[in-house]
Amino acid sequence: MMDVIVARAARLGRFVEALSIMLGAYVARHLRTLMYGYVIMTAGVVTAVVLRSQPKVGDLPTLGVLTVGVVATSALDRNIKRQRLHGGELAYTNFFPMWVIAAFVAMPAPYATIVAMITYIPFCGGRCPLPWLRWSFGAASLFLGATLGQGLVAKLSLAGSSGALPPVHNAFGVAYVALGATLCMIVNRGSIAAFNFITARALSWRQACGAPGELAIEITVAACGVLAGVAILHNPLVLLSFVPLLFLLERSLLHSQLLNATRVDAKTAVATSSYWREIAERDISRAMRDSTYLSVLMIDLDKFKAINDAHGHLAGDYVLREVARALSTCVRKYDLIGRFGGEEFVALMSGAGSSDAAIVAERIRASVESLTLSYEQQVIPVTVSAGVATLSLHTESLESLLSEADRAMYDAKRGGRNRVSIAGVAVG
Numbered sequence: 001m002m003d004v005i006v007a008r009a010a011r012l013g014r015f016v017e018a019l020s021i022m023l024g025a026y027v028a029r030h031l032r033t034l035m036y037g038y039v040i041m042t043a044g045v046v047t048a049v050v051l052r053s054q055p056k057v058g059d060l061p062t063l064g065v066l067t068v069g070v071v072a073t074s075a076l077d078r079n080i081k082r083q084r085l086h087g088g089e090l091a092y093t094n095f096f097p098m099w100v101i102a103a104f105v106a107m108p109a110p111y112a113t114i115v116a117m118i119t120y121i122p123f124c125g126g127r128c129p130l131p132w133l134r135w136s137f138g139a140a141s142l143f144l145g146a147t148l149g150q151g152l153v154a155k156l157s158l159a160g161s162s163g164a165l166p167p168v169h170n171a172f173g174v175a176y177v178a179l180g181a182t183l184c185m186i187v188n189r190g191s192i193a194a195f196n197f198i199t200a201r202a203l204s205w206r207q208a209c210g211a212p213g214e215l216a217i218e219i220t221v222a223a224c225g226v227l228a229g230v231a232i233l234h235n236p237l238v239l240l241s242f243v244p245l246l247f248l249l250e251r252s253l254l255h256s257q258l259l260n261a262t263r264v265d266a267k268t269a270v271a272t273s274s275y276w277r278e279i280a281e282r283d284i285s286r287a288m289r290d291s292t293y294l295s296v297l298m299i300d301l302d303k304f305k306a307i308n309d310a311h312g313h314l315a316g317d318y319v320l321r322e323v324a325r326a327l328s329t330c331v332r333k334y335d336l337i338g339r340f341g342g343e344e345f346v347a348l349m350s351g352a353g354s355s356d357a358a359i360v361a362e363r364i365r366a367s368v369e370s371l372t373l374s375y376e377q378q379v380i381p382v383t384v385s386a387g388v389a390t391l392s393l394h395t396e397s398l399e400s401l402l403s404e405a406d407r408a409m410y411d412a413k414r415g416g417r418n419r420v421s422i423a424g425v426a427v428g
Contacts, residue, residue: 035136035137035195038137038140038191039136039137039140042140042141042143042144043140045144045147046109046113046143046144046147049109049147049150049151052109053108053109053110054108055108055110055111056108059107059108059111060111061236062106062107062111062232062236063107063111063114063115065232065236065237065239065240066099066102066103066107066115066232066236066239067115067118068240069099069239069240069242069243070096070099070115070118070119071118072240072243073095073096073099073243073246073247074096095221095246095249095250096119097119097142097184097185097188097218097221097222097225098221098222098224098225098228098242098246099115099119099225099228100112100115100116100119100142100143100146100225101146101149101181101184101221101222101225101226101228101229102225102226102228102229102231102232102239103115103116103146103229104116104146104147104149104150104180104184104229105150105153105177105180105181105225105226105228105229105230105232105233106229106230106232106233107232109147109150112146112150113143116139116142116143116146137191137192137195138192140191141187141188141191141192142184142188144187144188144191145183145184145185145186145187145188145191146184148183148184148187149180149181149182149183149184149187150180152176152179152180152183153176153177153179153180177226177229177230178226181222181223181225181226182222184222185218185219185222188218189215189218217253220249224242224245224246228242262274262275263275265338265339267317267320267321267339268320268321268323268324268339269321269324269325270324270327270328270337270338270339270345271336271337271338271339272338272339273338273339273340273341275338276336276338276339276340276346276348277338277398279336279348280296280336280348280398281398283348283350284391284396284397284398284401286350287350287391288391288396292350292351293350293351293352293353293356293390293391294348294349294350294351294352294390294391295349295352295353295354295356295357295388295389295390295391296346296347296348296349296357296388296389296390296401296402296405297346297347297349297357297360297361297364297386297387297388297405298340298344298345298346298386298387298389298402298405298406298408298409299327299344299345299346299347299361299364299384299385299386299387299409300343300344300345300384300385300386300409300413301319301320301323301343301344301382301383301384302382302383302384302385302413302417302418303417304316304319304342304343307319307380307382311375311376311378311380314375315375315376315378315380318373318375319373319375319380319382320339320343322371322373322382323345323368323371323382323384324337324339324345326364326367326368326371327345327347327364327368329367330360330363330364330367331347331349331360331364332349332360334350335347335348335349335350335352335360336348346402346405347360347364352390353390354388354390354422357388357390357422358388358420358422361386361388361420362420364384364386365383365384365385365386365418365419365420368382368383368384369382369383369384369418383417383418384418385409385412385413385417385418385419385420385421386409386412386419386420386421387404387405387406387407387408387409387410387411387412387420387421387422388405388408388420388421388422389401389402389404389405389408389422408421408422409421
């Protein structure tokens with residue numbers, strides 16, 4: 001009986017996998033059409049909600065204050081956007097959803113939609129950092145999320161669809177508004193994650209949803225939107241105090257991103273060579289002072305040029321990312337993996353002698369060899385050769401330690417590749 005259940009479960013799993021592959025292929029082929037359809041559907045939903053609403057003339061001053069806030073934020077944000085555009089790999093952080101959420105919390109749908117449209121107009125000579133279709137898709141995701149969020153709060157608070165939400169005077173009102181903002185962010189982030197997952201086939205769902213830091217920023221923006229919406233209900237002028245707050249928040253995030261860009265390799269997400277050297281110099285000084293062990297691994301992909309020539313450079317980048325991920329899972333949490341050159345990686349292992357480092361190096365070699373890498377339905381076999389060097393009286397500097405690890409790594413290559421070498425002795 002159990003065998004039958006397992007067999008049926010396996011068949012069901014294969015069916016679901018095949019169905020997901022077919023669906024993914026269909027979506028990939030018709031991606032542009034589906035994105036246009038999504039934008040048009042959102043426009044229809046928002047239009048229907050706007051036509052059912054009953055805007056009030058008394059809300060016009062609030063609309064004016066929100067518009068001034070959006071324009072002021074865009075003007076202050078212009079130089080920061082330019083730095084992000086010139087930064088190449090720096091992520092674009094959009095704080096304008098705060099104004100959209102605030103508008104949908106405190107104003108009728110027609111006015112809130114106007115504010116949402118204004119936030120997506122590039123002001124002060126700035127330009128949109130995203131291609132037009134992606135820009136439209138992102139705007140539609142935010143509009144749809146905000147509209148659904150407002151509708152949910154209106155139903156929960158029995159406000160109907162005739163205007164803005166009632167003033168928030170109790171915990172239930174605040175909870176309803178927070179729930180609506182949460183729905184808005186889920187729809188917005190879920191749509192964008194689906195787009196990322198489909199367009200970048202190598203990404204997992206977890207990667208497509210974004211890093212935890214990015215999600216934390218979006219939650220913060222949503223919370224600021226709720227607070228701003230509540231502030232509007234009591235005194236719209238208070239909203240202008242959020243402009244410098246957003247400006248300072250984005251500047252601090254840009255500084256953090258610029259610092260992170262000097263420390264993390266954009267292609268492999270491991271440490272850059274300069275940052276790895278900085279940490280290695282510090283740890284070597286500490287190890288020499290405290291008379292403790294320290295080892296360095298030099299790891300090089302075997303025949304990487306052949307992979308680039310046979311499969312293309314995009315496939316080579318994919319291999320580098322997967323190998324870097326495998327290296328990170330094989331070392332200890334406090335060890336530091338760095339990208340030393342094109343296809344060379346280094347590992348800094350404080351407190352590890354040659355035998356412990358050799359065990360880790362062999363684990364890395366076996367882990368990489370066991371990887372099943374497939375790019376555009378082509379299997380790419382990958383192996384690495386590794387050299388191990390340990391701090392001693394003869395290697396009191398980082399350069400000498402790297403030189404020994406490099407020589408050991410080339411000994412492993414001369415020994416047939418896919419091996420680990422310590423001071424010229426093959427280990428595996």
